[in-house]
Amino acid sequence: MNLEADVIVAGGGSAGLAAALASARAGARTLLLERQAMLGGMGTHALVHTFCGLFHPDVSLPWAWLNPGISVEIGQAMMERTNQSAPDLMGKVYVLRQHPSLYAQIADDLCRAEPHLTLLTGCEWTALRQEEAGWHLETFTRGAQKRLRCKALIDTTGDATGARLLNPDWCQQTEGGKLYRPAYISAFHGIQGRHDDAWRLTIGAMIVRAVRDGLLPQAAMGAAFRDSPFAGETFLTVDLEAGQGDWDPFDPMKRARVEQEGREVALGVWQFLVREHADFKHCPPPMLPTKAGIRETARYIGDYVITGDDLAANRRFDDEIALAGWPMEKRENARGPKFRYFDEPKPAGIPALCLYRADAPGLFFAGRCLSADHEALASLRVMGTCMATGEAAGKLAVAHVKSN
Amino acid sequence: MPDISPTAVIALIAEHHIVESDGPLTPDSDLFAQGLDSLAMMQLMLHLEREFGVRITPTEMTRNHFATATILARWLSHPNRSAA
Numbered sequence: 001m002n003l004e005a006d007v008i009v010a011g012g013g014s015a016g017l018a019a020a021l022a023s024a025r026a027g028a029r030t031l032l033l034e035r036q037a038m039l040g041g042m043g044t045h046a047l048v049h050t051f052c053g054l055f056h057p058d059v060s061l062p063w064a065w066l067n068p069g070i071s072v073e074i075g076q077a078m079m080e081r082t083n084q085s086a087p088d089l090m091g092k093v094y095v096l097r098q099h100p101s102l103y104a105q106i107a108d109d110l111c112r113a114e115p116h117l118t119l120l121t122g123c124e125w126t127a128l129r130q131e132e133a134g135w136h137l138e139t140f141t142r143g144a145q146k147r148l149r150c151k152a153l154i155d156t157t158g159d160a161t162g163a164r165l166l167n168p169d170w171c172q173q174t175e176g177g178k179l180y181r182p183a184y185i186s187a188f189h190g191i192q193g194r195h196d197d198a199w200r201l202t203i204g205a206m207i208v209r210a211v212r213d214g215l216l217p218q219a220a221m222g223a224a225f226r227d228s229p230f231a232g233e234t235f236l237t238v239d240l241e242a243g244q245g246d247w248d249p250f251d252p253m254k255r256a257r258v259e260q261e262g263r264e265v266a267l268g269v270w271q272f273l274v275r276e277h278a279d280f281k282h283c284p285p286p287m288l289p290t291k292a293g294i295r296e297t298a299r300y301i302g303d304y305v306i307t308g309d310d311l312a313a314n315r316r317f318d319d320e321i322a323l324a325g326w327p328m329e330k331r332e333n334a335r336g337p338k339f340r341y342f343d344e345p346k347p348a349g350i351p352a353l354c355l356y357r358a359d360a361p362g363l364f365f366a367g368r369c370l371s372a373d374h375e376a377l378a379s380l381r382v383m384g385t386c387m388a389t390g391e392a393a394g395k396l397a398v399a400h401v402k403s404n
Numbered sequence: 405m406p407d408i409s410p411t412a413v414i415a416l417i418a419e420h421h422i423v424e425s426d427g428p429l430t431p432d433s434d435l436f437a438q439g440l441d442s443l444a445m446m447q448l449m450l451h452l453e454r455e456f457g458v459r460i461t462p463t464e465m466t467r468n469h470f471a472t473a474t475i476l477a478r479w480l481s482h483p484n485r486s487a488a
Contacts, residue, residue, distance in 0.1 A: 198466060202462040202465060205449060208446040208449070212450055221446075224442075336441065
């Protein structure tokens with residue numbers, strides 16, 4: 001079976017969702033390919049429950065949206081559906097708590113409103129060829145092959161899958177020991193009590209002591225609870241060591257071990273706290289994510305590679321397509337994040353050159369696999385920024401289609 | 405009862421890289437301003453227990469107790485606290 005479109009967006013996470021919406025709204029026949037069953041990527045499958053990167057980085061000022069457009073639309077829809085009137089101030093940043101189920105719902109609502117947008121799920125991208133008129137993709141859905149053609153292609157897989165299929169020289173990957181650690185997030189229900197700072201420190205100290213005494217795996221060390229926007233639900237986040245230097249996100253055996261490690265920690269913490277802390281006495285086992293939240297794999301080398309120093313210096317570009325405002329949140333081990341804040345509490349620009357390369361006309365990339373160095377990725381990978389770069393890639397793709 | 409000095413607490417913080425501060429810590433440095441976060445607090449708790457033989461219960465893990473090396477040392481040395 002063959003399908004043709006003006007624009008194909010591969011990967012339905014935050015970047016791909018925004019890219020496909022921007023493309024379809026500009027009148028391009030758009031296909032959005034997703035491997036899982038829901039849109040939203042990390043924000044649905046991995047239960048990442050905060051939208052970061054949506055707001056201006058100066059917290060001495062009242063909160064303000066950073067990038068106009070689809071990220072605001074999604075942020076506002078989430079605020080309405082979760083009954084929040086403002087983001088939370090957490091330390092030196094504003095964040096918006098989001099609910100994974102509602103994110104999937106918002107994504108569905110937005111996509112179904114676009115007559116030019118077709119969503120394909122359960123769709124694994126297996127081959128890519130460059131043709132005179134554009135791009136030729138092959139996909140598999142449970143053993144059934146599809147051939148797809150498009151004039152412009154947007155890779156929002158987060159893994160630079162297109163480069164890996166066609167030309168690995170187009171992408172780069174950080175060595176295993178430095179790759180940002182995967183997060184494992186599960187949803188607890190029915191924890192009693194007030195979950196303030198003192199409560200979190202008490203729970204943290206109990207967990208750390210249990211790790212030292214060998215009652216919990218080492219990976220539980222940085223376990224942290226954060227309440228959902230809805231009463232009675234609390235998310236547990238742990239950063240996984242993932243074999244540290246041995247970690248390779250493209251090795252399915254190592255991925256299996258990471259997922260097992262995540263489940264072991266989440267359920268271990270649950271069992272321990274049910275036994276040891278009165279607030280957890282009646283908690284059912286936590287709901288597990290579809291998969292661990294993998295923060296870093298491979299990304300494109302575009303015509304410009306934005307760096308951590310660019311962001312820290314609040315650098316601006318003539319061709320910038322979106323603004324970054326989230327600090328570089330570096331998670332190179334399971335002992336928690338190290339933050340590098342921008343020098344000034346002001347945004348930094350992301351140039352269009354980070355979304356394409358001139359020797360691959362009609363190919364664009366956004367989200368977690370845009371062209372950035374390891375340090376800049378620690379800021380640009382967050383969902384709010386992915387929506388903004390995705391939307392920009394969608395517009396660039398449509399402009400490419402119209403000019404050819 | 406352990407007699408713990410602020411200098412000993414600072415030495416412990418430095419030895420185990422509990423915070424990554426630009427300049428040297430003083431007994432009255434605000435530890436949270438120097439980068440002490442909740443995870444680093446937990447690490448420090450384990451090191452204090454091991455080094456000084458004190459016992460810090462989970463409910464005693466408050467930001468007030470960990471505000472500065474002086475406050476921490478004075479609190480840990482207080483006669484009303486039970487040793488491990």
